[in-house]
Amino acid sequence: MAYHGAWFRVRRKSVWISIVFAEIGKATGLFMTLHGASGTNDDDLRRAIRAGITEIHINTEVRLAWRRGLEGAFAKEPDQVVPYKLLAPAVDAMEQVISSRLRLFNGKS
Numbered sequence: 001m002a003y004h005g006a007w008f009r010v011r012r013k014s015v016w017i018s019i020v021f022a023e024i025g026k027a028t029g030l031f032m033t034l035h036g037a038s039g040t041n042d043d044d045l046r047r048a049i050r051a052g053i054t055e056i057h058i059n060t061e062v063r064l065a066w067r068r069g070l071e072g073a074f075a076k077e078p079d080q081v082v083p084y085k086l087l088a089p090a091v092d093a094m095e096q097v098i099s100s101r102l103r104l105f106n107g108k109s
Helices: 007-009 014-028 042-050 060-075 083-106
Strands: 002-004 032-035 052-056
Touching: 014 032, 032 083, 042 052, 060 083
Parallel strands: 002 032, 032 052
Antiparallel strands: none
C-alpha cells in the first residue's frame, strides 16, 4: 500500500498518522510505502515510521540537492567546463541529504 507525500502532508495531523496508518497496517499486514515523502518534515516522518510505514521515497529531495549543488558549483566557477569538477559539489549535496534521512529513518536523529 502506498501513500504519496503531497497527499500525506495535506492531512499531517499526528493523531491521524498514528491511528490510520497503524490500523491499516494491522488490518492488512502489508508493508506500507510513503511515496513522495520529499519535503515532509522530520517529526511527521518519525510518526509515519512509528505508525508502520516501512518504505519512504525521497527522490525529489535528492534531485533538488543535486540541482542546488550543481548551481552552486556553476556560481562559484562560471567558466568551468570540466564535468567532474562541477559534479563534486552536487554529489556532496546529495550525500548530505541521504545521510541525514538515513539517520532519521534508523532512529538516530
